[in-house]
Amino acid sequence: MIFAVTAVILVWSLIAHDLWVLSGSAMSGDDLGGGPGAGIDLPARLLVLLLGMFLSCLVWQAWRQLQQAGHESAAHVALQRLIVDHASEAMMLTDSAQRIVSVNAAFTAITGYREEEVLGKTPTRLSPDHHGLSGHRAIWDFVAENAGWEGEIWDRRKDGTLYPKQMRITAVCQDGAQVSHYVAVFTDISESKAQAQRLDYLARHDPLTNLPNRLALDADLVAAINTAVPGIDRMALLIIDLDNFKTINDSLGHAAGDRLLGELARRLGAQMDQSRRLYRLGGDEFVVFIDDLPGEESVIELANRLIRVIGESVDLDGHVLHTTPSIGISLYPEDGRDAQALIRNADTAMYHAKANGRANYKFFTEPMNAAATKRLHLESELWRALADNQLVLHYQPQIDLLSGKVVGVEALVRWRHPQRGLVGPAEFIPVAEECGLILPLGHWVLLTACRQVKAWLDQGIDMGEMAVNISAHQFRQPEFVQSVRGILAETGLPASRLELEITESTIMHGVDEAIATMKELRAMGLRLAIDDFGTGYSSLAYLRRFPLDRLKIDRAFLADIETDPDAAALLTSIVQLGRSLGLQLVAEGKLQLDAPVARYWPGRSRQAGTRHRPRPDPGHRHADPGHGKADDGTECPGKEGSRSKGSSGSG
Numbered sequence: 001m002i003f004a005v006t007a008v009i010l011v012w013s014l015i016a017h018d019l020w021v022l023s024g025s026a027m028s029g030d031d032l033g034g035g036p037g038a039g040i041d042l043p044a045r046l047l048v049l050l051l052g053m054f055l056s057c058l059v060w061q062a063w064r065q066l067q068q069a070g071h072e073s074a075a076h077v078a079l080q081r082l083i084v085d086h087a088s089e090a091m092m093l094t095d096s097a098q099r100i101v102s103v104n105a106a107f108t109a110i111t112g113y114r115e116e117e118v119l120g121k122t123p124t125r126l127s128p129d130h131h132g133l134s135g136h137r138a139i140w141d142f143v144a145e146n147a148g149w150e151g152e153i154w155d156r157r158k159d160g161t162l163y164p165k166q167m168r169i170t171a172v173c174q175d176g177a178q179v180s181h182y183v184a185v186f187t188d189i190s191e192s193k194a195q196a197q198r199l200d201y202l203a204r205h206d207p208l209t210n211l212p213n214r215l216a217l218d219a220d221l222v223a224a225i226n227t228a229v230p231g232i233d234r235m236a237l238l239i240i241d242l243d244n245f246k247t248i249n250d251s252l253g254h255a256a257g258d259r260l261l262g263e264l265a266r267r268l269g270a271q272m273d274q275s276r277r278l279y280r281l282g283g284d285e286f287v288v289f290i291d292d293l294p295g296e297e298s299v300i301e302l303a304n305r306l307i308r309v310i311g312e313s314v315d316l317d318g319h320v321l322h323t324t325p326s327i328g329i330s331l332y333p334e335d336g337r338d339a340q341a342l343i344r345n346a347d348t349a350m351y352h353a354k355a356n357g358r359a360n361y362k363f364f365t366e367p368m369n370a371a372a373t374k375r376l377h378l379e380s381e382l383w384r385a386l387a388d389n390q391l392v393l394h395y396q397p398q399i400d401l402l403s404g405k406v407v408g409v410e411a412l413v414r415w416r417h418p419q420r421g422l423v424g425p426a427e428f429i430p431v432a433e434e435c436g437l438i439l440p441l442g443h444w445v446l447l448t449a450c451r452q453v454k455a456w457l458d459q460g461i462d463m464g465e466m467a468v469n470i471s472a473h474q475f476r477q478p479e480f481v482q483s484v485r486g487i488l489a490e491t492g493l494p495a496s497r498l499e500l501e502i503t504e505s506t507i508m509h510g511v512d513e514a515i516a517t518m519k520e521l522r523a524m525g526l527r528l529a530i531d532d533f534g535t536g537y538s539s540l541a542y543l544r545r546f547p548l549d550r551l552k553i554d555r556a557f558l559a560d561i562e563t564d565p566d567a568a569a570l571l572t573s574i575v576q577l578g579r580s581l582g583l584q585l586v587a588e589g590k591l592q593l594d595a596p597v598a599r600y601w602p603g604r605s606r607q608a609g610t611r612h613r614p615r616p617d618p619g620h621r622h623a624d625p626g627h628g629k630a631d632d633g634t635e636c637p638g639k640e641g642s643r644s645k646g647s648s649g650s651g
Helices: 002-028 041-085 105-111 132-146 190-204 214-227 245-252 254-269 296-311 339-355 366-388 425-435 438-458 480-491 504-508 511-523 540-545 565-580 596-600
Strands: 090-095 100-103 148-156 162-174 178-188 235-242 276-282 285-290 314-316 319-321 325-332 361-363 391-400 406-417 421-423 465-469 498-503 527-533 550-553 584-587 610-612
Touching (some): 105 178, 132 162, 162 190, 214 276, 235 296, 296 361, 325 339, 339 361, 366 406, 366 425, 406 425, 438 480, 465 527, 504 511, 565 584
Parallel strands (some): 325 361, 498 527, 527 550, 550 584
Antiparallel strands (some): 090 100, 090 178, 162 178, 235 325
């Protein structure tokens, strides 16, 4: 271009020079009148000269514009390249024959290949052994048919390592039809897949034991059942629940409980093989799934082995712990043909094992299912009983052995079932504890009993103290003391008229906390009694620390005192223990006027089922009259009992 412009300028310079010479000759008069037309050619030549100069300027300007455009285009291309090289996604440009024309910096970073190493090669040659020719061909056939493809594939880096990538291939067409290039854009998704795998692992495994969890169990059961051969394949499911594990958590803390679970998980895991898989459902429940069951004998052998290894002692920081399992077993296909049925039935069998003495196993049977259905129905009815006010309180008298007078009553809950009649607490209180109804039940009975004794006092009827059974769930509530204080304030009942009965097992779970709660209650003026004394596991050392007023001796100690010397000696010991601690004594059960139990009480007896004031030894605090109860469900005169929404009292 520059040469053409130079030539044009040179030509017009020559023309200009010629005109200048001619103009000079004319001015000197050389041609004046010398020839025809001599004076006419000069303006024409000047015009031509001016036109030539104008055209030269246009040519020069056009050349400058083209030169500038070239610079701008080069800068634009460089900018585009810079942008491509700084992209986080790898980019690869191929021609229509799939030969690589260009790659960016991200391509090199991901694959390890420099641009000069891949130019002219096809992507297939870079990883010829991966996906195979058929895999590559299928992808490019899809591109040819659809002008593009997107998906996840595996590829191989320059160093030979495999990696997953998300890739998109787009065909670039010219003139709307002819494919000139292909653009491939991809990213390395190794980290995201690893993160997804970690999340999936966490979702399917218990963080404490690293065992598969309920989600994994469901998936494994479904997969095994879907691939099972009907009439040939058999499987078994064992649900393992630790007995009294909550006691360990409450007494030693959750950290100790977690360490115990970890140790038991290790022991159970050692009993597994290729056909046995161990899971933790949460809390203190484990599951063993056997996907290739040779026979029931192998399940029995495994269950006994699991009971044995779990029952072995565990030493935690000087605390020697013992626990036992209750195991429920369901079989495929006999006890269920889907995952949920197998789990449900094994769980039902486990509860039957626990109810049968614990530290044993039970196979599922259909009668168990009927019992479970009955319990579920009972729970539903119990909720309705609360709403419909079907629960009532009966008041059982407590009689002084010496005077024969009624000196107190105990509130006992009964359920007036619309169809079944009067239902005792032994049938529905455990259900209430399991389904969460025990707290409103307990609150109601305490409120109703306090209202009743206050109403008697207002009528001039002195029935003594009102004794109310308190469930373990109630007693351990942080707001329990405040709840009792609020009930007394609401009813206007003096605290000295209320006695709370607590079982041994309740106060032995978290001794320090129990003592603190009992001291708060005693400070309010309430009386406290241990119910069913002798049936729990009270430590005599702890018994001295508890701020108690009375011991209520379980009726089992009174049954054979006339015929069994050991029973008589044991009763005498308990009575002497109560006297030595300055505690009042209460005998439970039906007694006649000449009841032999009176012989083991200080003084003479005139009426059975009564309470008596033991003579305190010197140096011990004075004890008010103790009390006993007759287990006949007798209601106090003039009062049948109040309707309620529940009670934790039992008798």
